[in-house]
Amino acid sequence: MxxxxxxxxxxxxxxxxxxxxxxxxxxxxxxxxxxxxxxxxxxxxxxxxxxxxxxxxxxxxxxxxxxxxxxxxxxxxxxxxxxxxxxxxxxxxxxxxxxxxxxxxxxxxxxxxxxxxxxxxxxxxxxxxxxxxxxxxxxxxxxxxxxxxxxxxxxxxxxxxxxxxxxxxxxxxxxxxxxxxxxxxxxxxxxxxxxxxxxxxxxxxxxxxxxxxxxxxVASAAGSADTVTATSAFLPAADGPGWSEVEVSGPAELVRLVDRSVEDLAALALADPMAPDDVFLAAGSPWFFTLFGRDSLWAARLTLPLGTDLARGTLHTLARRQGTRFDPDTAEAPGKILHEVRQDTLAVGGPGGLPPLYFGTIDATALWISLLHDAWRWGMPAAEVAELLDPLEAALGWLTGEADADGDGFLEYIDESGHGLANQGWKDSNDSIQFPDGTIADPSIALSEAQAYAHEAAIGGAALLEAFGRPGADRLRDWAEAMRERFRTTFWVSDRRGSFPAIALDGAKRPVGTATSNLGHLLGTGLLNPEESARVAARMAESDLDSGYGLRTMSADAAGFNPLGYHSGSVWPHDTAIGMLGLSRAGHHRVAASLAFGLLRTAPDFAYRLPELFAGTDAHAGDAVLAYPASCRPQAWSAAASVVMLTAALGLEPDVPGGTLRVAPAADFAEWWPLRVSGLRVAGHPLTVAVDATGRVEVQTSAPVKVETRNV
Structure with missing residues (x-):
């Protein structure tokens, strides 16, 4: 059925x-x-x-x-x-x-x-x-x-x-x-x-x-209900994610979206039964009240402006379950971060199903490293970072070793078990990697964003190793630079609207030249130079990708486009938010603001509880916002998109280890001004940021950082 x-x-x-x-x-x-x-x-x-x-x-x-x-x-x-x-x-x-x-x-x-x-x-x-x-x-x-x-x-x-x-x-x-x-x-x-x-x-x-x-x-025939293992049921989080009350003064729709989203995020908080003080966000309701490597990491990363406690709990919870051996059945490998935890085997359409502890993900390990790095920059205490340096080194070892299965210098995946996920990036449906004519790409698959995540993780990992007196930073930077050059000569393609990196390389190392929302995940990672970032931003702004309600997962020009396709034309709020954040980091604020305004336009249609995904209909043509009927709601990373809107609008760039916090709002967000946000945190201290109607910035914080502001 x-x-x-x-x-x-x-x-x-x-x-x-x-x-x-x-x-x-x-x-x-x-x-x-x-x-x-x-x-x-x-x-x-x-x-x-x-x-x-x-x-x-x-x-x-x-x-x-x-x-x-x-x-x-x-x-x-x-x-x-x-x-x-x-x-x-x-x-x-x-x-x-x-x-x-x-x-x-x-x-x-x-x-x-x-x-x-x-x-x-x-x-x-x-x-x-x-x-x-x-x-x-x-x-x-x-x-x-x-x-x-x-x-x-x-x-x-x-x-x-x-x-x-x-x-x-x-x-x-x-x-x-x-x-x-x-x-x-x-x-x-x-x-x-x-x-x-x-x-x-x-x-x-x-x-x-x-x-x-x-x-x-209650106890079953298999054993005691009180026995705690890596796959035991997760606990309610007694104190939620540990955030302050977030208060926004600005456009009514933005205020309502943030209020509902922060409530939903807190309601999705779970604790690790192996260490109940460590809290993470379940992926979403109703199917995913569990730990998902990718989802929980992105949700924690996108909400870092609210505090680093959630990041700490997420990092530790995943580190306790980090891979230690090679197992093709579960896709486990030493240093690898898992994909999903279940109490029982999960059917995925074929025989066997996913094992309770499943590692079939190409990107979670890099995302774990980048969350640790970003949490450090937001002010996660040095002692807490130091506790995770051993798992960091193990993760970097997998990233620069086993992740490249065939030695071509790119991260790729292929299911070796016969019952795992065919696609192991965030677009994990069977038809998500398509050529422009609709042909499904054959494995192994090297995703464009997996290379971007790996590059960013290597640079961030190097900074952490160097700051904490551990060896290997120069080797990681050299590895990242070599990745950057290989990507530049291998992934770029073009269509009638412009040039851009392909979504992936297929098993024959051919670029899969369909324009997709994955482009947004490349920006701000350091993989692209400024000229390349400008070309990607321009391509994302085209109407086949920017629906006016957010970023479509697949270009409307592609033969396989379907506005109600799970990964073939729908809009995912978190995906749009990641693109928005990357655009802001790369300095393309006009396109970032366009995506933010479009996504906010949909919020009333969903009672301000953004779903996992919705249809990629055309706002420019006057199409209505349509639900994706099987979409989860609330979904952690969708709710976190509202925090990204604030981050992008305020231009927040922390560097607590370097002693600075930059606040540089862009004029492209001026229709949201005046805007005031309190309940943010940096280095564990309260942070309030206000932008008046003229673009003048006011920042209040007791954090030990030099605040650098840029009035518009």
């Missing part, structure tokens, strides 16, 4: 739990709706009715990342006439081990109402992998039941739902008191648990009850 759609669902998130429902608050069987936790669907049905009739929905709102309020009306109750006088309100809160939900009946009528309120609940205990593939298992049997409780149990999980007695309270001046209503319990013919309350509600009063769903891990 096809993967279920997500775009119409309301999502309440508090990692590792998520509740997904229709917009009326009802959790209906089928699709992905339910409460999901630890790679299992704990609750698959939660339906409310009044006198056997579901409330008519009138609205819903997401209060924060984990809390939603749903309002409906009971049209058959209350005063006669067109006005609805009996409301049914639900407030759902995701918590790390399940959900809490308040169910309230509000009688605004002039007379009392009597009714029966029912809640019907069921669980299929489906594995996340089955849910994602569209499976529809039957209900799990109830293992315990009573007047206010029921439970379901699987091999490694126990799910308990508690329903409280109901209480009435005054709803207005002079209203009479209601009555306490005990909850009753029964099961229906399909095996659902059914809680019911017989409610008598006087005029102008309200009645309420509370539901609490708890999910507990």
């Amino acid at each position: 096809p993967q279920p759609f997500l775009h119409e669902l309301v999502s309440c998130v508090h990692a590792p739990a998520v509740a997904l429902s229709d917009r009326d608050g009802q959790i209906r069987p089928g699709g992905v709706q339910g409460v999901l936790l630890n790679d299992r669907r704990a609750l698959s049905t939660l339906l409310v009715d009044v006198n056997g009739v579901e409330p008519t929905p009138v609205g819903h709102a997401l209060h924060d990342a984990g809390t939603a309020r749903f309002v409906g009306v009971a049209r058959d109750l209350g005063d006669p006439g067109a006005d609805s006088t009996v409301r049914v309100e639900r407030e759902r809160r995701a918590v790390p081990d399940g959900i809490e939900e308040d169910l309230t009946l509000v009688n605004a009528a002039r007379t009392a109402v009597e009714c029966t309120v029912r809640v019907r609940a069921g669980s299929d205990l489906a594995a996340m992998d089955d849910v994602r593939r569209g499976g529809r298992p039957g209900l799990a049997p109830l293992t315990a039941a009573g007047s206010g409780t029921c439970a379901w149990a699987g091999e490694d999980v126990r799910v308990t739902l508690l329903a409280a007695d109901g209480d009435s309270a005054d709803s207005g001046p002079g209203a009479g008191a209601g009555e306490r209503t005990p909850v009753t319990y029964e099961t229906d013919a399909e095996g659902h648990a059914v809680f019911a309350w017989r409610v008598r509600l006087p005029a102008r009063t309200r009645w309420s009850t509370t539901l609490r769903l708890t999910v507990e891990r």
Whole structure:
């Protein structure tokens, strides 16, 4: 069966739990709706009715990342006439081990109402992998039941739902008191648990009850639930990512996007069970409440202006699982940073599936090195950096050795297991690397951005080794320069719109000459000289790539272009943000601002919760913003795109080891001025930056750095 759609669902998130429902608050069987936790669907049905009739929905709102309020009306109750006088309100809160939900009946009528309120609940205990593939298992049997409780149990999980007695309270001046209503319990013919309350509600009063769903891990036949290993379930992060409260004063849409994004990022925070003080960001909801090398690294890197604690936790969590041996089945190699952690094997369409600890990624190791380097420049304490120097040297060893499998001087990948990922860059779908005529490139694949990441990592790694008194810096710089020259003579191609680096070299070392968003990942890495960067920036600004809503993953000119293709024409907010950041670092602020304005234009269409990806429709032609229906939301690196908008607009360039912080906003972002951002951090100290309507800059910080500002 096809993967279920997500775009119409309301999502309440508090990692590792998520509740997904229709917009009326009802959790209906089928699709992905339910409460999901630890790679299992704990609750698959939660339906409310009044006198056997579901409330008519009138609205819903997401209060924060984990809390939603749903309002409906009971049209058959209350005063006669067109006005609805009996409301049914639900407030759902995701918590790390399940959900809490308040169910309230509000009688605004002039007379009392009597009714029966029912809640019907069921669980299929489906594995996340089955849910994602569209499976529809039957209900799990109830293992315990009573007047206010029921439970379901699987091999490694126990799910308990508690329903409280109901209480009435005054709803207005002079209203009479209601009555306490005990909850009753029964099961229906399909095996659902059914809680019911017989409610008598006087005029102008309200009645309420509370539901609490708890999910507990239990010991399985395979061993103790308390045994901690590299693939153990990750923990809720007790204090989130450790950021200050971010406050933005500026365009209303930018303010709302940043507010929602920072809430979502905090809701995705998880902790390493091997060291619970180390926090990282899960990749996204609902499928990826786990550690992803690439995703977690990019999310931490893009949010460095909020502080370095998240970077430290991400770096340590990955370093504990760094490769130590050669294993073709898992793609592990000494020094390599992993791709993904799961508790069980993950099916990917072929036999075998991905092992729980999987290393099939060409870029995570370089990104780990660059995160460490960038965190150091943002002020990560020297003692914390020093703790990671041994993993750094191991990562650099893999990068400049085993990453080049055939010795041609480029990083390439090929799946040697027969059941791993065919593509091991961020565009990891089977059809993501295409020639302009739509032909799929054959492996092995040498991605353009993998070379850029490697070059940047070698230069950054050299700076770290040199600063901390370790050998090897000159060798790394020579390696990076040789990479730069090879890339210049091998990757460049052209089409009718201009010249640019190919997305990849195929197995025959032919450039795959399709223009793609990967171009943005090359900028600011040092791989390109200024003239080459200008050509890339110009190519990115062409309308086949810049949709007006963000950067398309593939040129609209390509034969394989599809605006709803996963990596063949859609827009990924994080991808656009990386391009935006690279453009800013390379000095191409006009193109960076165009991408930022276009991406912000889409935010209201997604209630300011940017999805994993959306359709690459044409804003220039007046096309509407369209959802990619199976897109995850919230997604960590998509939410982090809002922080990149601030970084680019303010022109933030830290060098704490060098004792400076440069703040140089570009006039191309002037439509966002005046702009003030507080809650940023540099070297562990608060940072506030303001740009007035004329481009004058004001910076407030107690950090031990010299602030260099440039007024526009």
